[in-house]
Amino acid sequence: MSDESARPNLRALSLHVPEPKFRPGDAVDFSDFAIPPAGSVARPDTAVDAGEIKDHVYGLIRVLDEEGRAVGPWDPKLAPERLIRMLRHMALTRAFDDRMYRAQRQGKTSFYMKCTGEEATSIGAAHALDRDDMCFPSYRQQGLLIARDWPIVDMMCQIYSNRGDRLKGRQLPIMYSAKEASFFTISGNLTTQYPQAVGFAMASAAAGDTRIAAAWCGEGSTAEGDFHSAMTFASVYRAPVILNVINNQWAISSYSGFAGAEATTFAARAVGYGMAGLRVDGNDALAVYAATEWAAERARGNHGPTLIEHFTYRAEGHSTSDDPTKYRSAEEGVKWPLGDPIARLKGHLIAIGAWDEDRHAAMDREVAEEVRAAQKQAEKLGLLSDGLKQPFDSMFEDVFEEMPWHLREQMAQMKAEREAAGL
Amino acid sequence: MTSMTMIQAINSALDVAMGADPKIVVMGEDVGYFGGVFKATEGLQKRHGKTRVFDTPITECGIIGVAVGMCAYGLRPVPEIQFADYIYPALDQIVSEAARLRYRSAGEFIAPITVRSPFGGGIFGGQTHSQSPEGIFTHVAGLKTVVPSNPHDAKGLLIAAIEDNDPVIFFEPKRIYNGPFDGHYDRPVQPWSKFAESEVPEGHYTIPLGKAKLVREGGDVTILAYGTMVHVAAGVIAETGIDAELIDLRTLVPLDIEAITSSVRKTGRCVIVHEATKTSGFGAELSALVQEHCFHSLEAPVERVTGWDTPYPHSLEWAYFPGPVRLGEALKRVMRD
16 A cells, blocks of 8 residues: 555554464474373263363363373273274275375376375274265275275276276276265365265254264365355254364465464364364374264264364375475474374284284285285276276266267267377 | 146145155255245145255355255255355355266266256346356256246246256246246236146146247247247247247257257247346357357358346346347347348
8 A cells, every 4th residue: 555545643454374383494393282181181971062062172182192001081992803903994094095106106197195194084983983874075085995995996996097997087086986885976176075964964864864974174175165054054953964174284285274273273163053073183093983983972862963173194295296395394294293193003002912013014014915916906907097998988978867969969079080080 | 737827836846746756855045934035935844844845054055065965865955046146155066066976976976956046137136136147057067957938837847857867957037937028027017827838737747858849930030048038039029020930948958959950940040039148158059059050051140139248237127138129129130131
C-alpha cells in the first residue's frame, strides 16, 4: 500500500506465515518435545459422552514404554501370537515398500509411495477392525491390505499396470481397489474418501447391519472441505465410523503448521463437532490397536464416530517424485522422539520373552524372500516400462455400464487411425 | 392417468421408485419433513421413513460424498441439490468420484446416483438461483445428463435415471414446474392441467435415457431444444408459422444422435437453443456434431440461441433469457440463407 493510505496512529497489521523448526542442514533438537509417559492417559468407557473426554484430544495415548513394556489402561493385552502377526505384517509392508521403491527406481514403473515409519497406523488399525469393516483409505494405507493378507502379487500387478492388473492399467500405481478385502478404490484427490466412509457407515446403520467404516487421511488434507463435511455428517447422524488422521508432520513439503498444527492438535477438530477424539502415538502399534478397538466398540454400540489422530513421522519422501532433503532436515527422521514402530514392537516382544534377535532376523529374511518371489511372479505378467499390456479397447470400457454410441465411435476411430498409420 | 404438474410427477416418480426398491434413498437440504423447497419430496418421509428420506447438513460436497459411500454399501441414492447454482461445492465428488468409480475400480465399485437439481431461470432468482450448468456435466466422462420438459417425461425419465447403474445429473427446469412457458413473461401462466403432457400414469413406467422426442414434424428447419426452451420454441413456431421440426433432446448424454442427424439431413437447417451461456455451452457440442454429421446437407450456418456470456442478471432477466424475439430472429436468419 502507498504511504498516503497508511494511518500512522494505528498499529500496522502483520501476516503470520508458519515456518517449520528445522530446514535442510539444521541440527535437530527435539528436547522441548514433551512426550507424555506411556500409560498416562485414562481409558474411558466406550459409551462416554464426547464432552467428557475433551482432554484426550490434547493428550497422547501410549502403551509401550521406553523399556518395551506394555503399560496402562490402554494395553490391549493381546496374545503374543497376535503381536507376532502384527510385527510380521509391518515387516512385510516395509519389505514390500523397499522392493517396489527400487522397482520404480529401476524404471519398471512410473511411481511409488512408501509408508516407512507409519506402518503401525495401518496395521494396528486393521488388526483391531473386523475384516468386513469397510476401509476408505488414502494413498499410504498399503498396510491395510497386507494386514488383511491380500495377495501382494495382486498389488504389484497394479503397480506395474500389467496383464495381471485387475484395474486394467487405469490407475496410478498404489491406487488399489479391493472390494473383497473391504478396501475402497483409492482416489488420489484428497479426503474425498472421508464423506464416503460416513455414507457407508450411515447406510450400514440404517440397514441395521453390524459393519462399521473407517477412513484415513493425512493431516495436511484435514484442511479440505470434504473433511469438515464428513465430520458434520458423522456427528449429525452418529455414524458408526472411525475417522483417522495420519499426522506424519509433512504434506509433501508443507509441514503440519500449514494445516493448523501450530494452533492446536488435529484430534481437537473433534471437539467442535461434539465428537469423541483420541490422539495416539502412531509409532506404537499397541496404542493404535487400542484406540481403534475403542472407537470400533463405540461405533458398534451406536455411540457414534471417533476421530483419531495418529501422531507419527513420514520417514521417507512423499513419493518417488519427491526429494525431502530439499525442504527438511535429514536429522528429523533419525532423531524422531517416538522411534520406529517395528523396532518398538520388536522390543516389546523381546521384553516379554516371546521373541529374539534370531527369530527377527529370520522373519526379515522370510518376508524379503516372500516379496522377491511375488515380484518375480508379477513381473512375468509384464512391466509398465516394457510396453502396453492392456488391450486398446479396454480404454473405452467401464466409462458407463453400456458403451454409448459416442464412445463406440471414438473407439472405432482410434483403431482406424492406428491401422492407417501402420501401428 | 392423472393430470400432474411437473413437481407432482417428480414426486410420483420418487414414490414409485422407492416403493419398488428399498435400496433407494432420498436426501438433501430440506427434503425430509418439509418436503423440499419446491415440494418435490413432499410426503415421502412419511411414507418411506426417516432413514430413507432425510434432511442433510448444508454441504453439497458432503451430500454427494456421502451418497458415493452409500453406493459402496449397495444403496441407490437420489440426492437433491436445492438449486443447480449450489452444485459447485459438490463438483469434485461428482466429477472425480461418482463419475469415475466404475472406471477406476474396473467395475468393483459403481455409483448409481441420481442427482436431482432444479435449474434454469425465468423466476427472478438472480445469479445464484437461475443458472443452467449442464455443459459442465456433459463435459465429464462417465456422467449422464437429463433434462425433462414436461410432467410425463419427467416421471418416466426420472425412474429410468434412478434405475440406471451410472450416475445421472437430472436437471429440472424450475420455470416449468407448474406450467409450460412460451417465453412471454408478461402473459399469465397456463397450468399443466390444460396440456396433454400432464397426463401421467400413476404407476411405474420409464422413458429410456438417450432417446429424443420429436415434438413437431416440419420440413424447413430443425430446432434442437431441451427443458424450458422446448416450449419457447413451440410458441415461436406457432406464432411465426415457420415449418420447423422441433426436437426435445431430453437426454444430453448419451445423446440421440440419430434423431438429430436424420432431421437436419431432411431440413438442411439447424437452430440450437438453450438458456445456458453460449461459450463452451452444450450448443457448441451440438453445433459441432451437426457440422460433422450433416455438413453436406446444410444450407445455412448452424445458429445458436443461448443466454449471453454474462452472469444471470436479476432485473435484466428477460434481456438475458433467449426468448421468442431472439429465437424468431434466428429462425428468420437461417431461412434467408
